[in-house]
Structure formats: structure tokens, C-alpha cells
């Protein structure tokens with residue numbers, strides 16, 4: 018690696034993007050959630066004992082041959098259709114040849130110049146603005162094994178005394194989704210990956226867990242000078258490829274850091290080297306990977322062990338007809354049907370409660386109440402318990418019942434929280450908890466008016482103040498009544514009752 | 522029924538070496554589909570037969586475990602790459618053998634050992650468990666002393682296999698019935714013009730011409746047919762086969778099985794791979810890996826691999842056009858009889874020319890048989906029959922008729938003339 022000849026001045030991000038236009042393309046690998054691997058019957062379950070989910074085919078033993086998993090084809094076609102791609106009526110797999118110990122055959126079965134899906138797009142919204150990101154291609158390939166480098170301090174190959182390889186991952190179906198260089202900011206890059214993740218989740222084709230590597234992203238970044246008004250756009254600059262970004266935040270940070278780094282180079286009159294880079298979470302910076310001067314020659318050629326894939330129109334149409342509602346369609350519907358704002362949807366999506374809110378509305382609750390209870394109360398409880406909202410021991414239909422009791426006046430918000438406590442504690446449904454804990458709002462007038470009388474008698478000074486017109490002074494009396502009622506009264510009702518009794 | 526299995530097919534309980542040091546000590550954990558079908562038919566696998574390393578060769582001299590000799594003349598080669606299989610059957614060590622044929626590796630050994638050898642239609646016999654040399658060309662098939670024996674063995678191993686995506690799901694051609702029918706009246710037999718003339722030994726050409734005349738006597742109609750692109754078959758083959766082999770043999774890297782050289786605690790994985798492949802592969806295998814790596818390289822792909830694939834298409838078209846006029850095509854199987862051991866080891870091109878007549882059938886995926894038709898200078902001469910894809914039965918029909926007529930004329934089978942060992 019060469020050291021820079023000049024000391025670079027790092028520009029501020031805003032300054033960098035004011036002068037240079039970032040050009041960003043994203044390559045995303047999604048591990049498909051098929052039960053078995055791409056070319057053999059081995060399980061794809063995550064986290065099994067190393068090398069327990071292998072066979073002659075995925076170990077690449079001499080003589081073993083691949084057989085295409087139909088489910089993987091179907092999942093890839095679903096992704097292609099959801100991304101508005103054309104699905105090839107005829108395509109082939111190709112061998113990508115290179116030597117690496119975690120690759121059992123020393124070639125990867127992938128697709129080269131004949132991908133399954135081409136020419137699509139995905140709309141991404143950032144702060145109210147819609148960006149249409151072109152999809153160049155979606156193709157299928159097999160994953161490699163995983164190397165574990167032992168003996169070094171860092172767990173990296175550098176400094177390790179030996180390496181172990183786990184082939185459980187080898188042969189798991191992957192789709193690679195490649196965008197056009199259409200993305201112009203780190204925020205859109207992040208939003209694209211997020212939208213793609215939601216899309217794959219809604220299609221149920223992958224668990225898209227970035228932290229487990231079932232969705233991984235590489236970002237290609239280059240800069241070009243922004244043209245002066247009236248001048249044509251400059252050609253694309255040299256790009257770097259930052260590999261294996263494993264969180265949405267990393268996507269955004271890595272792209273941002275690359276923009277700043279490249280702007281510094283260009284400002285100093287240096288050139289950007291076309292190379293692979295790695296993003297370091299701790300420093301927030303990218304560093305050069307093992308860059309070879311010439312590009313690796315993968316010697317692609319059509320995979321002779323597999324017949325070409327010729328999907329009929331009927332097949333593709335049937336897959337298209339089976340597609341569930343996509344995130345963008347769903348958002349449009351939720352806005353139209355329930356009056357949610359875009360912000361609401363983002364918040365509910367981030368909190369993982371969108372589905373639950375919808376089910377709660379379906380069970381009879383108003384949209385506003387369903388959103389409020391899931392987003393504020395239940396999402397917080399889930400976070401406290403370290404589970405997802407969907408994993409809470411309360412059903413949307415039960416939440417709808419709680420909301421109904423509030424609307425009827427049988428519960429106050431405070432009481433409702435106690436009912437939720439009871440349901441979460443396994444004491445039964447909302448009605449059972451109300452009955453067992455005696456939580457209903459007391460509407461019995463005699464009990465309430467006795468409590469009001471007691472409170473007035475106990476605090477004659479305050480009562481006088483209220484009588485003399487200082488209505489705001491009634492607060493402590495309300496508190497006293499509520500305390501006497503053990504919270505099972507409606508504060509507003511108590512207040513008006515007190516004012517009425519005091520003639521104010 | 523005992524059988525010798527070419528050491529390129531896996532069988533549980535026995536090593537599979539492919540004639541290479543790099544697979545030294547490897548016991549496959551699974552049976553090839555061919556092996557499984559043989560076992561299911563109560564065939565006893567006597568052992569693994571020697572071969573040219575990874576089936577690359579025409580003489581069985583390229584084996585890390587030593588050369589195999591021709592039972593007709595121990596100073597000569599038994600053909601290759603299935604030379605262990607052909608020698609075992611010709612020497613009466615095994616009544617049947619399985620070979621594999623990528624460019625003639627069943628038919629040429631059968632020819633030079635006086636046996637019947639068949640390369641079935643590509644996709645007719647499962648390749649699962651056949652250690653690949655050139656995936657789009659490899660096909661396993663029978664080596665036997667008679668056409669009927671070959672047909673019975675063919676029927677036992679053929680048929681669709683879901684484990685091989687290139688295996689074809691259609692009924693096995695009625696090869697056993699065809700071998701019994703042995704009739705050629707009314708059949709149109711095409712003699713390939715391009716597969717004769719210069720480079721063909723006079724004795725080989727004479728036996729071939731006599732056999733064609735005999736088929737005419739038996740009632741077949743003889744037609745001369747031109748397949749102009751066969752002239753480019755050898756060149757195309759020596760680009761396609763090495764290209765595929767360069768990729769297929771990449772897996773032999775010391776990481777998971779077989780030989781491992783240089784793992785001294787200091788060397789990295791890349792160095793261990795490199796040292797192992799240096800020691801583990803023989804010169805012919807290295808030559809083809811280098812050739813194939815070059816042919817697939819970016820910038821050369823179109824000129825070499827791409828061009829070879831176009832030639833392949835043209836050869837298929839030659840076959841299609843010919844089969845519109847005739848039922849089968851015939852030629853000598855090899856231009857020469859068995860040559861002395863060592864005669865061509867230093868001349869790869871001369872060695873490659875052995876496969877001149879057999880390669881077109883592999884490139885087009887059509888079935889072909891070699892059947893013995895006599896001796897030249899005391900050594901067997903093979904007669905090649907080629908049929909359209911999935912018409913393997915025609916090979917047996919014509920081969921059976923020829924075999925019966927020759928045996929009747931001679932008063933005994935050709936193998937009965939073989940010298941005692």
C-alpha cells in the first residue's frame with residue numbers, strides 16, 4: 018500500500034457534497050429463506066454445529082452434481098417481479114472461478130451475462146421526496162462457507178496461526194441485487210437498503226437479518242464535480258467498493274465517509290484508486306482491502322452441469338399473481354384507509370408494530386388509538402422486556418378490547434395500563450383482568466359522592482378558595498378523591514363533581 | 522456377474538484415485554449412480570480399473586499408479602483413458618467393465634483390445650459420482666466381449682437420475698432387443714468421407730472397407746456422407762475439454778480431502794494448494810489445466826472457448842443433416858492399431874490424433890459404438906458406428922449383425938485369437 022504523497026485536508030461533508038456529486042450504486046446479497054440449499058437437500062438453518070449441514074454436493078466432493086432448488090427460483094422471481102424487473106424466459110448459470118478455502122469447488126455457481134431478472138426499479142422515499150432507483154439485475158448464486166481465523170488477536174487472517182472452515186453456509190441460495198448508479202446521497206442509500214429489506218420481508222423470501230449476514234450490502238461510491246449552470250454533467254469518477262456493510266447505519270456511515278475521503282483526495286489533486294475497501298464500525302472509516310492492481314479474472318463460462326433455465330410465461334404469471342401486498346402498496350393503502358401520515362408509518366415500521374396496529378384496527382379499534390397504544394405503551398414494554406412487540410403476550414384483538422373499554426368510559430388510560438399489566442402477566446383477557454383486579458371505573462354515585470364530601474370536609478381552606486372562584490385550586494381535592502377511589506374513577510368526572518358541589 | 526469399474530466412478534468402501542496422486546487415499550462417502558445401479562443388479566465390483574489421470578490420455582500411460590499393457594501385445598498400450606477396463610476384459614480378468622468416454626475413452630480402448638465399447642447418448646447414463654473431466658462431454662458406458670453383453674450392461678446402468686440435471690428423463694432405448702435382432706436389411710448406413718484416407722493405417726482401412734462390404738452383403742444400403750466440420754472437431758475438443766477441466770479440477774486443493782503437501786505450520790493455504798497441485802497432478806493434466814485456463818481468460822474467451830462452441834454447433838448440424846439421409850454413420854474407430862508403450866508420450870499432438878474419429882460423437886452428444894472387425898498385423902481393429910441421440914439401439918442392431926456375420930465367417934470370436942497370457 019502506498020502512503021499519500023501529500024497531507025490531505027479533510028473537508029466537511031456538506032462542503033464536499035456542495036462541490037462534488039456522489040454517484041452511488043449498491044450490490045445487495047440476500048440469503049433466501051428456503052428450507053434446503055440451492056443445489057442439494059441440506060438444511061439452511063442458521064447457527065448449527067459447524068459442518069453438520071453438508072453433503073457431497075455442497076462440499077463439492079469429486080463426482081457430486083448440483084440440482085436446482087425450485088423454491089430458490091420461485092423466491093428470486095418473486096423478488097424480480099416485486100422490483101419491476103423483466104424475468105428472462107431463458108437463462109443460464111455460470112461458473113465464477115477463483116481459489117479460496119471456503120469455496121468447496123473453487124468455483125461459485127452464479128450467473129454472469131444471462132441473469133434471471135433485469136431492468137427493474139425500486140421507489141425509495143426520503144423526507145417526503147421519492148427517488149426511483151434503477152435495478153440493473155437480480156441473479157441467483159450459491160453462498161460460500163465461512164472461514165474462522167484462529168490464533169491471532171483480531172480474528173482476522175492477518176496474524177492467525179490457522180484457519181477453520183464451516184461449510185454449513187456453502188450452497189445456501191443467495192440473490193444478488195445490483196442497482197444502477199442512481200443513488201446520490203448516503204440517506205437514499207440507506208433508505209434503499211431499508212426498503213429492499215422491507216420488501217424481502219413482506220415477500221417472506223428471507224429473514225433479512227443484517228446482523229446475521231442474511232442481508233449484506235456492498236456500496237460503490239464515486240464522485241464527480243457538480244457542473245456549473247448550463248454545463249453538461251461530468252463523466253463518472255473512479256469508484257471504490259466498500260464490502261459487507263452489515264447494518265443500515267453502516268451503509269449510511271460508510272458511504273458518507275467514502276464521500277469525504279474521496280473529496281479530500283480529489284481536492285489534493287490525487288486520484289481515487291479503484292479498489293475494494295472495508296468499513297470499520299469503531300472508527301467510522303473505510304480502509305483499503307487487499308487491492309490487486311489488475312482485476313481478478315473469474316473466467317466465467319456457462320455451468321455445464323446444469324441445464325439452462327427456461328421459465329414459462331405461465332409460471333412467471335402464477336408467481337406474480339401470488340405476490341403479497343408490497344410495502345409501498347401497503348403504505349399507500351394505510352394512508353388512504355386510516356389517515357396515517359408518512360411519519361406515522363415510518364415510526365410504526367421502525368417500532369415493528371405496523372402489522373399489529375393493522376390487526377388491532379381490524380379487530381375494531383380506531384386507527385389513532387391503535388397507533389397510540391402500540392407505539393407508545395406496548396413498544397416500550399417490548400423494549401423493556403427485550404422482545405419484539407409481536408412477541409408480547411398480548412393479542413391485537415385484546416388491545417382492541419382495551420381500547421373499546423376506554424371508549425366506553427369503563428377504563429381510564431391509567432386503568433388500561435393496569436389491565437395490560439394483567440394480560441401480559443398471563444391473568445387472562447382484558448375482561449377477566451378487569452373483573453379479577455376490580456379495575457373498572459367506579460360509576461356508583463354514592464361511593465363517589467361520599468368520597469367527594471370527605472375530601473371537601475378534610476380541606477376546608479382549599480374548598481373556600483374554589484368557592485371564591487379560584488377553579489384551578491381544585492387539583493389537590495381531585496387528587497384526594499382519586500386516591501380514595503384507588504384510581505378507579507375518571508378524573509374529569511371527579512373534577513366536575515367537585516366544582517358542582519362547591520357551587521363554583 | 523463380476524465387473525471392473527473405472528477408477529473415475531465412486532464406490533463406497535474402495536478408494537477412488539482417478540489415476541492421480543492428488544486423490545491418494547480418498548475413500549468416497551457415496552456410490553456413483555452407475556455403481557448403485559450395478560449393485561442393485563447384483564453385479565460384483567471386482568475392483569477399480571486403472572486409467573489415464575483424470576481420463577486425460579489415450580494410452581493409460583498417464584497414470585500415477587503405472588502404465589497398463591495390452592493383453593494382445595504386452596509391449597503395446599491398451600488404449601485410454603479406460604485402458605485398465607479394456608485390458609481387464611480382454612485378458613479375461615473380468616467379463617465386463619465400465620469405462621467413461623469424453624473424446625473416445627471407451628471406444629478407442631475397446632478398438633485396440635478387440636472389444637465392444639459403447640458411449641451412450643449424452644444424458645443417457647447418470648454422471649452422478651463420475652469425477653468430472655469435461656462435464657459436457659463425459660459419459661459412462663460398457664466395455665464387453667460381445668454386443669449382447671454390452672447391451673445388457675448398458676441397460677443396467679442407463680436411465681434418468683434426478684441427481685444429475687443433465688440426465689434425460691425418457692425411456693432407455695431397447696438396446697438388448699436390438700442386439701438380439703441383428704438385422705440390417707433396408708438400413709441406410711453412411712460412411713463418413715472425412716474419417717478416412719491420409720493418416721489411416723492400410724490394415725485399419727482394409728478391415729473397415731471389408732466390414733462395410735459385409736454390411737452391404739447383409740442387405741444394408743451404403744451411402745457416402747460428408748460431414749465437413751468434423752475436420753475442426755479435434756481443435757474444438759482441445760479447447761472445450763481443457764476449459765471445463767481447468768474448472769472441474771480446481772477443487773483438488775488439499776483443503777478437504779486427498780493429498781496435502783507443504784502444510785508445515787508456516788505455509789498459508791494458498792501455498793499449500795499450490796505445492797499440492799504441483800506434486801499431485803501429472804504433466805498431461807497440468808498441460809490441459811493451463812490450456813483451459815488460458816482459453817477461458819477474459820480477452821481470449823470469444824476467440825477460443827466461444828469459437829469452439831460454434832464449431833460444436835456446426836458439428837451437431839452435420840450429424841443432423843447426415844441422419845436425415847442415413848440411419849447410422851460409420852468410420853474406423855481409430856486411425857491405427859495399438860502402438861508401442863512410450864511411442865507417443867513425448868508427442869501430445871500425435872497422441873491427440875488417436876481420438877480423431879471418436880471426438881465428433883462426444884461434441885454432438887450422440888451415441889457411438891466400437892465393434893471389433895478383425896486384425897491388422899495381429900492386432901485388433903475397431904469399427905465405429907454412430908447413431909442419432911437416443912437411438913442407441915441402432916448401434917446394437919448394426920454392431921450385432923456385423924459381429925454375428927464376422928464370427929460366422931471366422932468360425933470363432935475375435936478374442937479367441939488373442940494370444941494366451
Ligand SMILES: [Zn+2]
Pocket residue numbers: 054057058059070071072073074075076188
Ligand atoms: Zn448439501
